Amino acid sequence: MRNSRSRLSGAGRLAAVTTVAVLGLVACGGSSGGGNDAADTGSETAAAPADAPEGAIKIGVLTTCGGPFATFEAQSLSGAKYALIKEAGGKADGTDPQDQVTGATVGDTPVAVSYGCSDATPDKAVAEARRLVEQVGVQILLGPLSGDEGVAVAEYAKSQPDVTFVNGTSGAQSTTLQVKAPNFFRFGGDGAQWLAGLGTYAYKEKGWRKVAILGEDYSFPYTQAAGFVSEFTSLGGEVTARSWVPLTQTDWSSPVAQLPRDVDGVLLLTGGTNTIAAEKAFIQIGKKPGDFLLGGAVVMDPTSFTVGDQLDGLVGASPVPVGSDEAAWQEYLDGFAGEFPDVDAQSLFTALYYDGMQAILEALEQTGGTLDDPAAFQQALGALAPTFPRGAVTLDENRNSVQPNYVVQIVSDGGELTFKLISTIDDVDQTFGGLFGPDSPDPSRDEPEKATGNPPPWAND
Numbered sequence: 001m002r003n004s005r006s007r008l009s010g011a012g013r014l015a016a017v018t019t020v021a022v023l024g025l026v027a028c029g030g031s032s033g034g035g036n037d038a039a040d041t042g043s044e045t046a047a048a049p050a051d052a053p054e055g056a057i058k059i060g061v062l063t064t065c066g067g068p069f070a071t072f073e074a075q076s077l078s079g080a081k082y083a084l085i086k087e088a089g090g091k092a093d094g095t096d097p098q099d100q101v102t103g104a105t106v107g108d109t110p111v112a113v114s115y116g117c118s119d120a121t122p123d124k125a126v127a128e129a130r131r132l133v134e135q136v137g138v139q140i141l142l143g144p145l146s147g148d149e150g151v152a153v154a155e156y157a158k159s160q161p162d163v164t165f166v167n168g169t170s171g172a173q174s175t176t177l178q179v180k181a182p183n184f185f186r187f188g189g190d191g192a193q194w195l196a197g198l199g200t201y202a203y204k205e206k207g208w209r210k211v212a213i214l215g216e217d218y219s220f221p222y223t224q225a226a227g228f229v230s231e232f233t234s235l236g237g238e239v240t241a242r243s244w245v246p247l248t249q250t251d252w253s254s255p256v257a258q259l260p261r262d263v264d265g266v267l268l269l270t271g272g273t274n275t276i277a278a279e280k281a282f283i284q285i286g287k288k289p290g291d292f293l294l295g296g297a298v299v300m301d302p303t304s305f306t307v308g309d310q311l312d313g314l315v316g317a318s319p320v321p322v323g324s325d326e327a328a329w330q331e332y333l334d335g336f337a338g339e340f341p342d343v344d345a346q347s348l349f350t351a352l353y354y355d356g357m358q359a360i361l362e363a364l365e366q367t368g369g370t371l372d373d374p375a376a377f378q379q380a381l382g383a384l385a386p387t388f389p390r391g392a393v394t395l396d397e398n399r400n401s402v403q404p405n406y407v408v409q410i411v412s413d414g415g416e417l418t419f420k421l422i423s424t425i426d427d428v429d430q431t432f433g434g435l436f437g438p439d440s441p442d443p444s445r446d447e448p449e450k451a452t453g454n455p456p457p458w459a460n461d
Contacts (some may be wrong), residue, residue: 020268034294053326057364057371059113060132062143062153063168067119068247070392071144071303073097075289075349076168077329078146078340079113082350083357084111085339095340106361107369118144120247122152128151133163138244139371140164142356145349147172147191147220162374164381165289166356169349171297172219173226176400176443183374185381185399187359187388188352189319191220192227192432192443194297194460196405197425198267198317199231201293202460206315208264210240215269215296217244219443224269224296226443230435231459234451246443249274258282265291271298290410305417312412315422318392320351321406323419328413332389346419348384353386362386402429425458433457 052058074097075371081101084090088111089105104111114136118129125144132138135373142162144153150170152416157165158181165184171191176184201207211232217219221244231237239264245255256278259266268289270278275298279289287293288310302322304311332354336345343350363381364371371377385394391404396420407422431437433456441447 007012012323025182025374029417036189053110056110056340057140057369058136058138059111059335059358059360060116060129060136060138060141060356061113061129061142061168061353062116062118062132062141062145063146064116064120064127067121068210068274069106069120071272072145072347072349073338074343076143076353078336078343078353079345079350079353080113080357081348082336082339082345083354083361084113084134084336087358092339095342097343106364109364109369116141116143118146118149120146120149120170122148125149126152126156129156129165133160136164139374140166142166142353142360143168143170145169146218147175147223148218149273152173153220154179154181157184159205164378165359165372166360166381168356169352170220171223172443173223173430173436173440174219176438177438177440178442180398183378185261185378185395185397185426186360187355187393187401188348188384189401189403189428190430191223191297191428192230192342193226193401193403193405193428195227195317195320195350195424196231196428196432196456197235197407197458198294198315199228199237200235200455201315201407201422202228202232202265202267203235203237206294208237208323210238210263211265211267212241212243213239213267213269214243214245215267216220216247216249216274217352217445218247221296222443222447223443226448227238227266227432228438229448230432231456232452233352234435234453234455235459240452242445245274247274250277252278257285257409264393265294267294267296268299269296271301271313272303275299275301276307279304280313281312283307283310288397289314297348298437299348300419301349301411302417302419303347305410309412309417311410311417313412316408316410318348318406319410320348320405321404321421323421324406328387328389335347339408351390352386355386355390355393356389359384359386394452397449398430400430402427403430428458 084104089106118125167186289315300316366380391402
């Protein structure tokens with residue numbers, strides 16, 4: 001696996017100077033540590049940095065600081081900030097999610113970054129994107145975090161052709177496969193890509209033939225399910241039931257208890273506090289998550305480790321190589337820990353927001369640190385073939401990444417939960433080896449019903 005990261009060098013290298021890059025980080029609903037308070041994204045959110053230097057490049061960072069994914073605020077913001085530190089010479093003023101970064105520049109041009117706060121709903125995400133673009137005046141927007149948010153923000157992007165939108169971690173398939181905003185770029189792939197390899201593992205390694213799916217009721221889990229269902233059923237497996245639970249669900253004991261018993265296991269497609277609640281509900285009915293579950297990409301986030309040793313053995317898939325000993329990945333982990341010791345760099349939210357900011361900075365370097373010609377910047381961004389700490393990616397004609405994916409496992413090491421990398425699937429594209437296309441039905445509660453073609457190429461490796 002190619003996993004060494006590129007270096008910015010030469011006369012256009014991102015240099016540290018004394019000009020301030022302000023990360024406009026005003027607490028949402030009073031939250032300063034990624035808590036679960038509801039987001040208040042009215043006047044309480046970030047305004048334009050008052051001391052942003054004239055001529056600064058204005059970047060907005062949009063994530064969730066409220067709702068069920070508020071726990072990922074620290075990861076996403078810290079990932080974006082670490083790229084400014086590592087690649088643009090910035091300096092963190094503190095380790096809290098909403099602390100500032102100063103001194104980041106591209107060439108001789110300062111970078112001013114403003115923060116936007118959503119709650120995982122599309123209306124809130126678009127409202128914050130609109131505020132950042134139309135009131136604060138950001139020229140580049142990094143985000144959003146969640147699936148339905150991304151679809152809505154990509155649609156909004158069509159009305160702002162001179163503004164460049166770089167996805168955070170939003171993973172709905174239709175964002176780039178159907179919406180196709182020409183100024184929206186996704187370097188982290190979609191949810192189906194993030195499940196590549198897991199259906200094969202379930203069928204060939206675990207010997208499963210019948211699987212139920214339990215997930216949150218919105219576009220991102222549908223997209224993850226589409227990848228797993230297509231791969232698993234192409235090999236001969238059967239998905240016998242799919243249970244979709246409101247994103248706002250807090251008690252998962254009833255949805256878990258209602259799942260069919262005549263299955264080999266369950267694919268869990270949840271995130272944040274919902275993952276923890278669902279896993280505990282399985283434990284309550286005597287099913288060890290490490291044996292009975294497979295995990296979607298967000299289930300394999302270290303935030304779930306609070307559930308304890310019952311997670312030992314849980315296998316899932318992820319766009320980041322958690323458990324890898326590759327030098328570039330280890331360098332990223334070590335460097336990040338030195339800046340933000342209380343945030344886990346292994347989280348896909350940390351890594352993909354880092355990637356998005358790194359791509360922005362690389363494209364800005366190519367345009368000489370200027371956005372005088374937005375079309376030229378977008379062309380440079382689309383032509384990138386960046387090598388991130390998690391691996392090398394390219395963009396397809398819809399500006400969605402072709403990238404590696406990873407099958408990973410949670411293991412207990414000396415009483416501490418950690419990750420083990422099981423396998424790498426190279427060059428996963430959004431068609432999923434030809435199983436998806438622009439005319440395919442949008443992933444939904446029951447679509448796709450089963451595979452529409454032969455197994456993807458990695459299933460035969």
